[in-house]
Amino acid sequence: MIPNKDIPKRVHRNSKSQAINRNRIDEVDYFKAIFISFMILFHLPIINLFYPYFHDVIYSFHMPGFLLISGYFANTDKSISSFAISIGKLFIPYLIIVTTHTYLNYALSGVIPMQQAIGEINLSVFLNRIFLHPANPYWYINTLIICLMIEYLIVKFVKLKGLNAYIALGISLYAITYVSGMEWHNAMCFLVGHILKGNTRHFLSIFQPSFFASIPLIIMFSIPDNLHVGSLSSLTITYLVICFLQKIYKYIPLKGKCALHYIGRNTLLIVLFSPFFTAISKVLIPAFSFDTTGFCYAIVAIVFTILGCLLCGMICDLTHLSKYIFLTSKIIK
Numbered sequence: 001m002i003p004n005k006d007i008p009k010r011v012h013r014n015s016k017s018q019a020i021n022r023n024r025i026d027e028v029d030y031f032k033a034i035f036i037s038f039m040i041l042f043h044l045p046i047i048n049l050f051y052p053y054f055h056d057v058i059y060s061f062h063m064p065g066f067l068l069i070s071g072y073f074a075n076t077d078k079s080i081s082s083f084a085i086s087i088g089k090l091f092i093p094y095l096i097i098v099t100t101h102t103y104l105n106y107a108l109s110g111v112i113p114m115q116q117a118i119g120e121i122n123l124s125v126f127l128n129r130i131f132l133h134p135a136n137p138y139w140y141i142n143t144l145i146i147c148l149m150i151e152y153l154i155v156k157f158v159k160l161k162g163l164n165a166y167i168a169l170g171i172s173l174y175a176i177t178y179v180s181g182m183e184w185h186n187a188m189c190f191l192v193g194h195i196l197k198g199n200t201r202h203f204l205s206i207f208q209p210s211f212f213a214s215i216p217l218i219i220m221f222s223i224p225d226n227l228h229v230g231s232l233s234s235l236t237i238t239y240l241v242i243c244f245l246q247k248i249y250k251y252i253p254l255k256g257k258c259a260l261h262y263i264g265r266n267t268l269l270i271v272l273f274s275p276f277f278t279a280i281s282k283v284l285i286p287a288f289s290f291d292t293t294g295f296c297y298a299i300v301a302i303v304f305t306i307l308g309c310l311l312c313g314m315i316c317d318l319t320h321l322s323k324y325i326f327l328t329s330k331i332i333k
Helices: 015-021 026-042 045-050 052-059 062-073 080-107 123-132 139-158 162-176 184-199 211-221 232-249 254-265 267-288 295-318
Strands: none
Touching: 026 052, 026 062, 026 232, 026 254, 026 267, 026 295, 045 052, 045 295, 052 062, 062 139, 062 184, 062 232, 080 123, 080 139, 080 267, 139 162, 139 184, 139 267, 162 184, 184 232, 211 232, 254 267, 267 295
16 A cells, blocks of 8 residues: 555566566565455455454454555655645545445445444444544554554654654554544554664565474464464564565466566555455355355455456546546556
């Protein structure tokens, strides 16, 4: 969701790739693609039904990873007008999609099973869903907008740096949790990314590629108390997951990497539109009754959801809606 601005450690193979990714790191888009796939998997009801513990394992790192990356690549070196536009690019589609999703949750609650069904609809319900208690996974964008605004205020206006900025940002985010729907453990993951940004030159240098990272991961996954988001153990799990993912990255075929990069560049679309497609995918569950593991349904639902979200982005671009909804001529990257 936040463009990564770090400097790539290698030169891309061709000019087209350079043009597309000149401000991006392929591995970061790859991490985001994996995390967004886990996000979709996490919101499939069949996973919580069949594998509740695996459901908790996914939750321990997939969104912390997103927020850590967002905190690291958040760009506060902007004028007020440029920063306002960047916030608008998040808030306007967020407002439109959350409003639509809230109404459909109410209108279709008796047609399609909804995890967060709404019994009545009024202005207070809309305001609550938009500003205080967004439905999954929209809380991520809500949290991201709040964190970005507080970070910009502290760095750009108060002009704090280093440890003073970290303390001020941490205290401010913690205080905001009492007057908003943002949860501290999520804001803390963004804060960790912000701190890493101020103390490291390259994002990838933080995470050493290692197959051996899987050993402590397995041990930590086996202990339920380690899976609480925002805890030190959860941050350690997130770190180890990224180290492991970075190691296996070089073994992925080129076409697979290109597909993952493409998904990673367009995660905002997937966060915004995925709840609609995961809801629709529920009607496919009876067709997979032959598969008692649920794996076949999960794979099809993930692919269906990603393709559906990307198609929505393409339609927005073709109909020129992107410049009104996303404040850009092309939302597909």
